[in-house]
Amino acid sequence: MEDNRVIKTKDVNFYYGKFRALTDISMDFEKNRVTALIGPSGCGKSTLLRLLNRMNDLIDGTRVEGEVLFEGKNIYDPEVDPVEIRRRIGMVFQKPNPFPKSIFSNITYGPRLAGLSDRVELEALAEQSLKQAVLWDEVKDILGQSAMMLSGGQQQRLCIARALAMKPDVLLMDEPTSALDPISTAKIEELIQDLKRQYTIIIVTHNMQQAARISDKTGFFYIGKLIEYSATEKIFTRPDVKQTEDYITGRFG
Amino acid sequence: MALQSSMRWRYLKEGFFFGLVRLSAFVITAALGGLLFYIFFNGLGAISWGFLTLPPTDSMTKGGIMPAILGTVYLTLGAIAIALPLGITSAIYLTEYARQGPLVRVIRIGVNCLAGVPSIVFGLFGLGLFVVFLQFGSCILSGALTLGILILPTIIGASEEALKGVPQTFREASLALGVSKWQTIYRIVLPSAMPGILTGSILGIGRAAGETAPIMFTAAAFFTAKLPSSIFDEVMALPFHIYVLATAGTHIEATRPIQFGTVLVLVGLVLVVDLVAIIIRSTIRKRKRW
Numbered sequence: 001m002e003d004n005r006v007i008k009t010k011d012v013n014f015y016y017g018k019f020r021a022l023t024d025i026s027m028d029f030e031k032n033r034v035t036a037l038i039g040p041s042g043c044g045k046s047t048l049l050r051l052l053n054r055m056n057d058l059i060d061g062t063r064v065e066g067e068v069l070f071e072g073k074n075i076y077d078p079e080v081d082p083v084e085i086r087r088r089i090g091m092v093f094q095k096p097n098p099f100p101k102s103i104f105s106n107i108t109y110g111p112r113l114a115g116l117s118d119r120v121e122l123e124a125l126a127e128q129s130l131k132q133a134v135l136w137d138e139v140k141d142i143l144g145q146s147a148m149m150l151s152g153g154q155q156q157r158l159c160i161a162r163a164l165a166m167k168p169d170v171l172l173m174d175e176p177t178s179a180l181d182p183i184s185t186a187k188i189e190e191l192i193q194d195l196k197r198q199y200t201i202i203i204v205t206h207n208m209q210q211a212a213r214i215s216d217k218t219g220f221f222y223i224g225k226l227i228e229y230s231a232t233e234k235i236f237t238r239p240d241v242k243q244t245e246d247y248i249t250g251r252f253g
Numbered sequence: 254m255a256l257q258s259s260m261r262w263r264y265l266k267e268g269f270f271f272g273l274v275r276l277s278a279f280v281i282t283a284a285l286g287g288l289l290f291y292i293f294f295n296g297l298g299a300i301s302w303g304f305l306t307l308p309p310t311d312s313m314t315k316g317g318i319m320p321a322i323l324g325t326v327y328l329t330l331g332a333i334a335i336a337l338p339l340g341i342t343s344a345i346y347l348t349e350y351a352r353q354g355p356l357v358r359v360i361r362i363g364v365n366c367l368a369g370v371p372s373i374v375f376g377l378f379g380l381g382l383f384v385v386f387l388q389f390g391s392c393i394l395s396g397a398l399t400l401g402i403l404i405l406p407t408i409i410g411a412s413e414e415a416l417k418g419v420p421q422t423f424r425e426a427s428l429a430l431g432v433s434k435w436q437t438i439y440r441i442v443l444p445s446a447m448p449g450i451l452t453g454s455i456l457g458i459g460r461a462a463g464e465t466a467p468i469m470f471t472a473a474a475f476f477t478a479k480l481p482s483s484i485f486d487e488v489m490a491l492p493f494h495i496y497v498l499a500t501a502g503t504h505i506e507a508t509r510p511i512q513f514g515t516v517l518v519l520v521g522l523v524l525v526v527d528l529v530a531i532i533i534r535s536t537i538r539k540r541k542r543w
Contacts, residue, residue: 053429058424058425058428060353085431086430086431087430091429093422093429095422097420097422099423099426099441100445109430110430110431110432113430113432113440114432159426162426163429163430166430166431
């Protein structure tokens with residue numbers, strides 16, 4: 001049978017020094033689905049997201065226990081190259097973080113360093129990625145200008161295009177709209193709906209309406225534990241756990 | 254009533270301390286201005302095309318200072334060539350690669366201590382290591398190495414500050430695209446930090462150009478009309494030339510104008526270098542937006 005679960009975590013514990021940020025997380029992420037991770041600040045949802053492409057490696061004094069399986073292989077095996085993992089599992093951050101380079105260079109930076117040098121191919125890739133991120137029409141005449149000139153919402157879509165240019169399988173999004181205005185937010189939510197046909201998307205969000213609107217499955221985290229994980233509709237209409245209900249109805253103390 | 258008088262007393266105190274602050278700012282500016290004016294006023298008479306392009310003649314009482322200008326330029330360029338790559342790579346190691354812990358702390362303390370060592374100590378160290386032990390002799394190479402070590406802490410400090418100033422989000426963005434750590438540093442972090450590294454380093458260079466003690470035993474010649482043909486030749490240098498004319502020459506009084514002229518050239522050289530640093534910094538600051 002074909003396994004639809006692209007990423008699986010098995011009994012994952014994560015420590016910042018002595019502080020245990022995640023406890024026994026076992027979770028499956030399905031292909032071509034949008035999975036939302038919700039929960040109060042400091043609950044570990046961003047930490048989990050950053051575990052999935054080994055971004056937590058950058059922080060000194062952290063430790064992972066358990067397994068994170070990507071296509072059946074543990075990405076924390078010693079022989080696995082995190083660079084390779086990050087090529088296949090892209091990430092979009094909370095604050096738009098374009099490089100201080102031209103729009104074109106922002107998109108082609110990753111592919112170029114991965115070995116693509118043909119100008120025509122790079123241009124085609126840039127156009128394709130920008131179209132996927134619904135930014136092409138706004139920037140097609142100013143590709144040579146600095147990405148820093150764009151608005152926040154445009155910058156964030158540029159960052160999405162930049163991640164897509166690497167042709168990843170999975171796209172991780174860490175509160176991608178929290179720094180944006182409502183119109184930009186709506187655009188990005190719409191974009192996420194389109195992207196899930198091709199990509200597996202895992203998104204951390206503080207905005208519960210957003211999780212309800214765009215995700216297929218939702219996981220609720222509290223103090224480093226996965227409290228409840230099931231279809232979004234179920235989580236938001238008849239959750240099994242009282243804590244989940246309290247949180248989504250805003251009765252959380 | 255009591256309240257009012259206490260308020261007046263406060264205003265009085267405030268006025269007094271503000272005055273003090275203003276005065277010290279004024280004193281510093283006046284001292285610097287006075288110094289520059291004094292040098293300019295006394296030195297300008299000696300400056301001529303010949304002074305800048307001819308070697309000294311008549312036991313250094315006449316002629317120009319061209320060999321000394323050239324020597325200082327060579328020594329300074331040599332010091333940069335040695336200290337810049339070494340300093341930048343050390344700073345990259347300390348900020349980007351090394352696990353922050355006791356070892357890095359010890360290295361940092363070491364670098365800071367090095368910055369506080371008197372320059373004559375560097376001179377003796379250079380004499381011991383490069384001139385005598387490695388048998389380079391007194392030459393451009395020994396002098397440039399000694400000056401390079403002297404300005405290394407400045408360059409490491411400036412580079413570290415500049416690297417730390419690059420937003421962490423740039424590194425994350427690059428790494429998240431599956432770009433390796435070295436490529437991230439080379440393509441994103443270093444270009445963003447370069448203006449800071451360069452300005453800090455250029456200020457170090459100004460210092461290298463003006464130092465006398467480190468080159469006294471390692472590179473500087475009392476007098477040589479011959480221009481250096483290799484890095485193993487001794488050279489004249491501006492600061493040492495001033496020192497020699499003012500203390501050890503046969504005609505100390507008679508050469509006063511030449512002494513001031515040489516000082517003016519040295520100060521001008523250092524000011525030009527600093528000016529370049531300021532221009533680089535301000536143009537890049539305008540371009541950078543984060």
